[in-house]
Amino acid sequence: MADPILLTPTPAGLYCPAGDFYIDPVRATPRALITHGHADHARAGHGSVLATRQTLDIMALRYGENFCETRQIAKYGEGINVNGVEVTFHPAGHVLGSAQICVCDGKKRIVVSGDYKREQDPTCPPFEPIRCDIFISEATFALPVFRHPDSRREVGKLLSSLALFPERAHLLGAYSLGKAQRMMALVREAGWDKPIWIHGAVEKITDYYIREGVDLGEIRKVTAADRPKLAGEIVLCPPSAIQDLWSRKFPDPVAAFASGWMRVRARARQRGVELPLIVSDHADWDDLCATIRETQCSELWVTHGEADALAHWASTIGLRAKPLHLVGYGDEEEAASDEAAA
Amino acid sequence: MNRFAELLDRVAFEHSRNGKLRLMADFFRNTPDPDRGWALAAITGALTFRHAKPAIIRQLIAERTDPVLFAMSYDYVGDLSETVALLWPAPDAASVGHNRPPAPTLTEIIELLDETPKADMPVALGSLLDQLDETGRWALLKLITGGLRVGASARLAKTALASLGDLEPNAIEEVWPGLAPPYLDLFAWAEGRAPRPVTSDPAPFHAPMLAHAIEEADLAALDPKDFVAEWKWDGIRVQAVVGHDAEGQRVGRLYSRTGDDISAAFPDVMEALCADAFGDAAIDGELLVVRAGKVDSFGALQQRLNRKKVDVKLVAEYPAHVRAYDLLSEAGEDLRTLTFSERRARLENFIATRRPARFDLSARVAFQSWDDIARYRRDPASAGAGEEAPAIEGLMLKHADSIYTPGRPKGPWWKWKRDPFTVDAVLMYAQRGHGKRSSFYSDYTFGCWREGAQGDELVPVGKAYFGFTDAELKQLDKWVRDHTTNRFGPVREVEANRTIGLVLEIAFEGVQRSTRHKSGVAMRFPRVARIRWDKPSREADRLEALEALIGERKQMSG
Known part of the structure; x- marks a missing residue:
């Protein structure tokens, strides 16, 4: 890499010296480009923020309108000049508003994936592979044991449990931004036409999805008085709520959890989950490998997750690969539980 | 096989006995003979496979995966059968498509494993694993490595079978020792389609009378x-x-x-x-x-x-x-x-x-x-x-x-x-329960006082589940939440010292010496008999009180 450095890992996050901006910085910076609204990527307190309209909306919903000093909307596919560096946002298929960020100085093209998935999702536009020299990928599920099954099959498990246990409330834990709304949409696709009940912590973002035109059918917020009456119903809540005092009043609740982590039984058991649904908003092993090939990159950097395994695999197909071990990502769940507590 | 595998997978996560029973009964009702009979045999531990052994599984996966990725994966998952089930590469695209035969049934798998000579086992097993989905592979590997460990006892499976008709589980126990898989006559009897199977067992079990x-x-x-x-x-x-x-x-x-x-x-x-x-x-x-x-x-x-x-x-x-x-x-x-x-x-x-x-x-x-x-x-x-x-x-x-x-x-x-022994111990750690009790701290580790390097200290002497009313459980749960000093996953450490601490009266049936416990003693059937809200923690019993019980009993039994 004799060329001037286009992007470099720093303790605050990936930094572009030429454009003087950070991507998804984990601490407050003067200028930040944000891939998506999850709390570990989108933090409050930056000077200026460049992100998709929906990501900016979500940040405002979560942190309040004053989450930064100035903001600028990035449209998918539209090049934006930031201090002489061209940046373009492309759909990442992770959650509503999520983007990959392509950074180009005229000679070299780097794509920062943010978090992404390849499986079809009725609640957000699909991932677009972008050709580049360096692909900077997430690696949350970068072990070959993670092969997500068809999400429709997983939703089928939930519906057959409801048929077998109509006297039990089915509490479905799902991260409040993205996964919860995707589960609602999937349940609708599978033909569930009763109201879907939601925990208060899921309400704000769900309302936003509906305003953005995502059809989720009838959604009702659970009140304390409703809880004992919800036998045979689906109740969406943040994962932490299942172990919370909140879950007590439901009739003999079944603890379901929709997450890619549910693939490994010990993890599901550890959390006391009774009905693990393997539905993830991250690419699984096969999709990570396929995506890396599609970008035709010659070099792979890995931001967070099982970076060593993915870098090892990349080296076996002749790519230069380096794990960055960036700190501070992958905590959406913790962020979500803070939210639930709030 | 995939349906049986789904049953095992679901039962393994279900906490309630009733839920497990319903899942198994539903499976037995909706699965044809002889598959359900083989499933019953698998759950009751009545199956063994001579030639399919864990060593073959290791060999098969080594031939198919990168050793570095296998090692990382195994390290992450921690269970060989599950790692292999997850890691198993999908068969070549050419063999997928619509010409792919349906997944083998449990009966076909059991027959194949039984008939395959040792030398051919790796190929046979590899081909079976190719034909199953992840859950199916997991169940098959659990089956041949000899440990389903899905928390369903033989008794529970027989109770589920009895619930298909109006039999008592004990009636099934009585005929059971004389029967062999796939239990066609047993299912027919349970469903009221045939008379009680004639047991040819010369030394049958008789369901016991209890008091x-x-x-x-x-x-x-x-x-x-x-x-x-x-x-x-x-x-x-x-x-x-x-x-x-x-x-x-x-x-x-x-x-x-x-x-x-x-x-x-x-x-x-x-x-x-x-x-x-x-x-x-x-x-x-x-x-x-x-x-x-x-x-x-x-x-x-x-x-x-x-x-x-x-x-x-x-x-x-x-x-x-x-x-x-x-x-x-x-x-x-x-x-x-x-x-x-x-x-x-x-x-x-x-x-x-x-x-x-x-x-x-x-x-x-x-x-x-x-x-x-x-x-x-x-x-x-x-x-x-x-x-x-x-x-x-x-x-x-x-x-x-x-x-x-x-x-x-x-x-x-x-x-x-006879009345149980009792001891007053101090609550040290609390763990969340399962199922209905997953939001309650209902599993307690308690300790007694002993002399330590810096004066008196508490040493854990046992662990017990909560055993009384919901109202008391709530109070106890609240106390745990209000006095937490540390968290380790589902476990909370609570305040337990000479000034603050909750005393529990523990009932138990006996004490034995134990080299596995820090305190050197192990209680038999400990349970929480009473919460002693009134008793100051420093007045809880000392370890010597438990040790004396061992001594006393030894002396008496000569």
Whole structure:
């Protein structure tokens, strides 16, 4: 890499010296480009923020309108000049508003994936592979044991449990931004036409999805008085709520959890989950490998997750690969539980 | 196979017994023969595979994956079967598509594994794994590595089967030992389509009759003259059965209370059972360790329990013995419809005339009034139990006219256990429960005081589940949440020192020395008897109080 450095890992996050901006910085910076609204990527307190309209909306919903000093909307596919560096946002298929960020100085093209998935999702536009020299990928599920099954099959498990246990409330834990709304949409696709009940912590973002035109059918917020009456119903809540005092009043609740982590039984058991649904908003092993090939990159950097395994695999197909071990990502769940507590 | 695999997967995560039962019953109802019968065999542990072994699985996965990625994955997942099931590469795209045959059934898999010679096993197993989905592979690998461990006992599976029609689970237990997979006649019977299967087992298990616990107040309504009293011995309830098969060969078996065949673990008892002196009979009794003519403590018997291999030294050191309570059949005659008095006379005669080695009679305890019984219960030694008193855990009261009724009928048999030991201990850690109780801290580790380097310190002495009302559980849960000092996943450490701490009264059945516990002692059946909101933590008991109980009992049992 004799060329001037286009992007470099720093303790605050990936930094572009030429454009003087950070991507998804984990601490407050003067200028930040944000891939998506999850709390570990989108933090409050930056000077200026460049992100998709929906990501900016979500940040405002979560942190309040004053989450930064100035903001600028990035449209998918539209090049934006930031201090002489061209940046373009492309759909990442992770959650509503999520983007990959392509950074180009005229000679070299780097794509920062943010978090992404390849499986079809009725609640957000699909991932677009972008050709580049360096692909900077997430690696949350970068072990070959993670092969997500068809999400429709997983939703089928939930519906057959409801048929077998109509006297039990089915509490479905799902991260409040993205996964919860995707589960609602999937349940609708599978033909569930009763109201879907939601925990208060899921309400704000769900309302936003509906305003953005995502059809989720009838959604009702659970009140304390409703809880004992919800036998045979689906109740969406943040994962932490299942172990919370909140879950007590439901009739003999079944603890379901929709997450890619549910693939490994010990993890599901550890959390006391009774009905693990393997539905993830991250690419699984096969999709990570396929995506890396599609970008035709010659070099792979890995931001967070099982970076060593993915870098090892990349080296076996002749790519230069380096794990960055960036700190501070992958905590959406913790962020979500803070939210639930709030 | 995939449906069976889904059942196992779901049952493994289900916490409630009822939920597990419903899942299994639903599976049995909606799965055709013979698949459901093989599934029942798999869950009850009735299957073994000679040539499919874990070493083959390691070899197969090594041929198919990058060793670095395998090592990272195994490290992450922590379970070989599951790692391999997840890691197994999808077969080539060419073989997928719509020409792909349907996944093999459980029956096909079992037949294939049974028929395949050792040398061909890797190829056969590899091809099976190619045809199954992830859950199917996981279940198959669990099956052949010999441990489903899905939290469904054989008893639970039989109960689910019984619920298909209106059978009692015990009725299934009775015919079970004579049947073999895939149990077509058993399912037909359970569904009311065929008569009870004829068991050809010459030494069948008889579902045992159990007693209800009695309270002192219940006694007033009972007439002492109607009842016979015996000691309740502190061992394990067993059934020793001898018969002759069609070829005239003697068959002897020792069954646990739940109908498990435990003969192999007790060669000493089996030798006595298979001696000529012992005619065809079924004896209901208590398995004990008897040394120098005296019953030893439950701790001694424990040396012999739950062992896979028989240790010759242990057999010599802890000789097993059966104390007979009842005679269920003799020389092919079913005695269970006789009254207790009649059976007792037959039993006394049997023991007196045949004098079988390692068997003796559970003595009758003579009494006039319930006051006598109450006194004997407090002090068995005073009623003739002598040095064996420590091996007595109370009294049994049996109606003299009671016929032998499997299950736990209310009225004919009562048990009156001695009071448990108690100790006041301080709550140290609390863990969340499961299922309904997943939001409650309902599992407690508690400690007693001992002298440490910096003065008195608490040392954990046991762990117990919560055992009382929901209201108290709520209070206790709140206390835990309000006094948390540290969290480790589902476990919370709570304040426990000389000024702040919650005292729990722990009831338990005995204390043993233990090298595995930091305190050096292990309690038997500890449970929370009372919350001592009133008692200051510094006044909780000291470890020495527990240690004294070991000493005392040792001395008494000689």
